[in-house]
Amino acid sequence: MTFKNIKSLFNFSTAQRKSIFLLFTIIISLQSFYYFVDFSMPNVTTSEKEKWRSIQYEIDAAKKERADYIPKIYPFNPNFITDYKGYKLGMSVPEIDRLLAFRNQNKYVNSSQEFQAVTKVSDSLLKKISPYFKFPDWINTKKEFVSYKKYPNTAFAKKEKIVVIDINKASQEDLIKIYGIGEAISLRILKFKESLGGFVSMDQMNDVWGLSPEVIENLKTHFKVLALPNLKKIDINNASIKELSLFPYFKYPLSKNIVTYRSMNGDIKNSEDLTKIKGLSTDKANIIALYLNF
Template sequence: MNFSYFKKYLHFTKYQRAGILILFLIIVVVQLFYLFADFSISEEKSPDKEKWLDLQSEIDKEKTLKGNNKPVIYLFNPNFISDYKGYKLGMSVEEIDRLLAFRKENKYVNSAEEFQKVTGISDSLLNKISPLFKFPDWVEHKSNLKSEKLEYNTIAYPEKVKLEILDINQATQEDLMKIYGIGEGLSTRILKQKEIMGCFVSMDQMEDVWGLSPQVINELKTHFKVVIPSTLKKINVNDASLKELSQFPYFKYALAKQIVTYRSMNGNFNNIEDLSKIKDFPVEKAKIISLYLEY
């Protein structure tokens, strides 16, 4: 094979040979640097980061403890089981209807056995839900009452004292919970509704409190009355702005806008009858609404 042809391509000048040598040395140095250099990034420890990590561990621990907690079981009076509550407990529609029909006669069940007799639920369901039942103290201590009745004829009782009727606007949660059928939840709703309205102006407003049965409302009307406080700040329907009117619980924004429009086109309102002419005005609440307004 004749290599003379390639010889001319392999002939380098002095400067070219020096350049190739320098390039070779650079490659070797770079390779050695890459081989022995430490490219790991040293992470700086930040005090704030350590603090946040400690805080996150505490949060994770609290979540774990919270997840291990058993749910709180609340006892309830079975006389006031609603359709939804009965459904959640596993009762059929017919069983719930039997209880509601029994309660419409103003009767009460006073034991788990009576509850089963009225509703007709199975023994297995009764065993499941009866531990959740809570009857009033006088029912649970009925045996003590019977023993006291035996001495009725021998004890001289004072003349019956007329029950004091309290102002619903001054009632505390403890006062409300003395009413049969009202617990902590319903009493809180009543007080919250009073706070939203500023005060109650009629006992009929108890119908606006969600969860109050007609029987409980009747009990409230028997033991409480309404005394409108002099500090009640009434809404001047002729001067109030759209925002002020829309914040009134009985007025929605659309109705408040119609009131302002009607007022600007027809002049001031003179009474609740003028106001009732507006479309979608809650006429059935007119008497109550009028006590919150002035003209």
């Protein structure tokens, strides 16, 4: 193909040139229209959309607050740590089980060192949680042992005779004389006695919250039940659930179990029948029986 033949390809008639010019004009117009005109959808804001936006803002704020939240630990007595409480503190299951087994023996830890010896927690965990330990006041105010001069004359070294007092006649002043009992615990003992109508056994001291085994033994040395008090006994076979619930040893679930047992088995005749009721142990039943009319 010669140059002359190629040149002939670009020879257009007047009509063809007008058509090509028109085509270019249309293409340029469309491109300009597409460039300058905004084809995006208008942003229509509805009331429902605004409502969801406000809710989303609250959700995001709550998430941030929860992420920044650090639970506050309040002072507590480590002797009464539950499974859930121990888990929240970072204790392992075996460590919690050791503490619960120790408490089931009616024993108490009285210091951070004793707590670690019983539970076998690590030093790092003990350092983290021990500042929140709160032991009874009488533990924190123990007096240091003072050695006294020994006299050769046995008359001076003679032990003072212990005067035993009837626990049902003991005053607050009498109770406070016992090492480990302060004003609060002495009032707690007296209020418990008043709610029962009187004590029938010194073993009931185990039911007073806050008394350690050592203090209970000390109480048993100085106090006895010398005579049974004049009790207003409960008619166990006719009392309603509400009436039974007023007795300190009968909480609502146990009162309900008593009424259920009566309806299914007839009258309760003695302490042995009490032990057949769910929630009553033999030792507790023997004490409770003294407050009942069968």
